[in-house]
Every structure is written in structure tokens, then in C-alpha cells.
Amino acid sequence: MKDFAFFDAQCAIGAPILGNARGGETAAGLLAEMDRNGVDKALVAHANTEAAGAIFANENLLELIQADDVDNRLTGVWTILPAQCDELPPPDEFFARMAANRVGALNLFPVAHRWQACRLTIGRLMDAAAERRIPVFLGQRIMDGGWRGVFDFMREFPAATVIVNGVSLWGADRNIRPLLENFPGCHVELSEYWVPEGIADLARLYGAERLLYGSGYPRFGHGSTMLSIRHSGLPMEQVRQIASQNLERLLTQAQLV
Amino acid sequence: MKKAVWEQPGSLAEAFWKNGIADIPIYDMHGHMGSHNAIYFARCEAPEMVAHLRRIGVRRLVFSHHYSLMGSFRNQRVHAITARFPDILRMYVSISPHQTDFIAEDLDQYDSMAPLAIGFKFLPDYHKVKVTDPRYEPVLNFASERRLPILVHTWGGSQFDGPDVMQEVATRYPQVTFFMAHSFSGDLPGAKRVADACPNVYFELTSLPGQHTIIERLCADIGSHRLLFGTDMPWFDEYQHVGGILSADISEDDKHNILYRNIEKLLGKDW
DSSP, rough: TTTTTOEEEEESOOOTTOOOOTTTHHHHHHHHHHHHTTOOOEEEEETTTTHHHHHHHHHHHHHHHHHTTOOOEEEEEEEEEOOOGGOOOOHHHHHHHHHTTTTEEEOTTTTTTTTTHHHHHHHHHHHHHHHHTOOOOEEETTTTTTTTHHHHHHHHOTTTEEEEEEEOSOOOOHHHHHHHOOTTEEEOOOTOOOOHHHHHHHHHOOGGEEEOOOOOOBBBBBBHHHHHHHHHSSHHHHIIIIIIIIIHHHHHOOOOO | OOOOGGGGTOOOOHHHHSSSOSSSSEEEEEEEESSSSSSSOOOOSHHHHHHHHHTTTTTEEEOOOOOHHHSSSSSHHHHHTTTTTTTTTEEEEOOOTOOOOHHHHHHTTTTTTTTTTEEEEEOOOHOOTTSSSSGGHHHHHHHHHHHHHHEEEEEEOOOOTTTHHHHHHHHOTTTSEEEEEEEETHHHHHHHHHHOTTTTTEEEOOTOOTTTTTHHHHHHHGGGGGGOOOOBBBBEEEEEEEHHHHHSSSSSSHIIIIIIIIHHHHOOOOO
């Protein structure tokens, strides 16, 4: 698909605690599936972050990527923790390490890692990330209170560049739309957004630049959302934005160093 | 680099990728209609749904209306909606075991709803009544006499419509063709057990296409000749679900079987 690039915003690799990695234990497995489907690049988190913890996951993710990704097609996602426990370095140093290791975005698992996602815990890091426009993944599945936790977080950090993921297969417009309407830095990845003609509706209402292709690998495959974006009914220019250009832009505009 | 699935010359995937439609009919055997308490549906009425279906080349959508399933809408009213789009819509007569008077009336009036009505829909997990409950028996007997299909919502681990009770009822009614909606989602061994025991059972795929490797495993364990395409439309986008079939690592024959061949073998092309 040489005239049509896809950059996957939602992938994970590594061995999950409950097994069932479906070939995603290694970066090689992911890259093979990307090739089979015609996906060019991917933003990749660690599949076992919730159980194994941020410290292990951040390090092991790099090992997994570096073992197989000879063409630099994968960009990492690192997990953040509260600043007060000295588990992560100060923001400037942390971001510099991200840049040095081809890590482009952040995520958080406050319920699994037992901390409160608010200004008191990660205010300094989130303010710095917002100022540098570093994308942060945020999802109802990992926040205390589900969507309420997402809304609370966005109210605390309204300037953040956020990618809302894992929106759930039950149509989530009643939650997605208020976020897109109220927070200009909010984007949505589409791996679980299966609403008929919904991609075109969101693009018309809030702009195609707010939407990102994501596969949800290894829970989901790459191809289904590719086809629904390709035939969303949007002009091809907007389709290309959603398929890859928006994520490229978010990663490029992030000022890690 | 090897060509992607969408670039395989002459394949269904190539056709759908390039044109958004292919020279095959798609039969969507699991649809709904109408608004929903927990989900915003921008396109849940017949005209908007039909427009979406036509874009990708769905030849038939067989649906049960949300309101009739939830007990507040009669099946004759659904028939009137179906009759507005006879070239594409067909209906299941929705059955609620809590409304036995409605069931009797629907069976009496079935002939007036056929041929747009092609069978029945059970939703045991939602109605909280086991599919083996006597209240379903009039419908099962009716379907058995006329050899009509019944689409049953099924789910792994459910006491109402899980593999054990579905195997029991499918064995008891061998003349009924059962479509297992969602293929016992989450319980592939259970689905295989029912498939092995009951030749009158087919497995409908709503919510599964797109889940990594699930279509491959269903084809390997049960066989693509027992699988039927469905989307829960207006829940799920046709392109998303068709994309999940087309991008699965299965044969071209498997994809043809799922999207139209199996149902044409069961019901023919003229219905």
C-alpha cells in the first residue's frame, strides 16, 4: 500500500501475566502482523505493564524493541508514576531518556499501580509534558471510576495532549464527544470505535486531525479498523491524516529535549 | 516485502480495499434497529441503516428490533418497517418468554409476516430465562415443524444460553437450524463441543471479527462452513466487521463461505 501509510497508535508487546499474547510476546511477532496487513509503523506499549509495573515494563519494552526492530518502525510508550517516590527521574531527565531511546509517548495505570491520578501526584510531570506537547494515553479501563476518572483527569490537566484509547466496543459517543468538544488537546484512537459511519461523524464534528488509527494489537488485529478508516466516506486527504499523519504530527511536535 | 493482505491480486480483500465493495453479496444475519438505553446510535433507523448497508454491498440484513426484544414494540410493527425496504431487510420475530400472550399471537400471525420474517430471535441472557424453559417451547415446536432458523444470543459461561443449555436444546430440536449469535463469545471449546454434537447449529460472528486470531481459530476448530456473518448493526460498522474477516489469516474460500456461501446453502438465494 505504497501510496497509503498506516501508523498504528495502539499496540502492545510482551508476555502478559494471564498469557494469551497471541503472537505479541516479541516485537518480531508484531512486525510480522504489521507486514501482513500493510502497517508501516507503530507506537508500542508493554503488554504487562499493569501486572509487572512501570519500572520493569519501561526497561523491558526497550529490550523487546531493540531485539527485533532493525528498521526503527516501532516507537515506545513509557509509563509514569507519582514523582514523590523517586522511581522515575525528574521530568527533564525522563524526557531526555525517552528521546534517547525512541520513546515518544506516555501512559499511566493508576488503579493497577495504586496511586491517585491527580495534580498532587503527577502535577509536575504532567505540566511539563503538556508544555512540551508529549502525548499521554488515557483510557476509561485504567482509570478509577472509568470515564469519570478520564473526565476528572482532563479537568485537572486541560492543556495536556491526550490520546484517549480503549473506548470500549459499546458505542462511547456519549463520553467521547464531550471530551473532544471541551479539550482541544484530546484525540481518540479508533481500535475500539466500531460505530457505523461514526468515524466520519467525529471528523465532521471535531476535525479529522483529532482521530488516530489504532489496531489494539494483540487483543485486536490490524485489518478491521484499517478498512473502516479507508472506507469511512471521508475525503482521502482526511483518511490519510487519520491513518498516519496525525500520529506523525503528534510525535514530531513533542519536544522531548 | 511480501504484499499485504489488501494487495493480493484477485482477492476479496483487494476488491473491498480498492472499491469498498466487491462482486459478492454479503448476508448480515444479525442486526437490530432502534435506539438503545446505553449507546448513542446516530443511524439506528431503517433509511440510514440501509444507506450504510448498500455502500458495502449487503444483500440482506436480518434484524430484530431493539424495542420488540425489550417488550415494548409488536412484531407486526417491525414487519411494516421491514416492508419499506423489501430488497434488503428481513426480520426475525422477536420472542420474549415473559410475554407468552404475544408469542401465541405472533405464531398465529407468522404467515402474514413471512416471507419478510425468516425465523425467530431469542435473547435469553437479557430476558434471564434459560433457553430450555417451557415458555420457549411453542416457538421451538413451530420452528421445528416449519424448519425455520432461530438466532439465539449465546455467551460463554451463561446459564441462560451457554454451550450446555444450547447443546441440550439443539439436540432436542434437530429440525431447527440454530444460529448461535456471537458463537458463545469467549468460550471456543464450548462452541466446538456444540458444533461436534449438533449438526443443526451454525455460528454467527457478531463482535468477533477484528479480535486477533479468533476467526482463524473458529475456522480451524469448527470449520468455515459452519460460520455466518453478522454485525449487530447498528452497533457495529459493516466495514469494521468485513475487514476483520478479510484480514484474518484464513483461505479465500473461508472468506467466501462466511460472507455469503453458507447462508445461501442454507436458505437459497431467493429469499
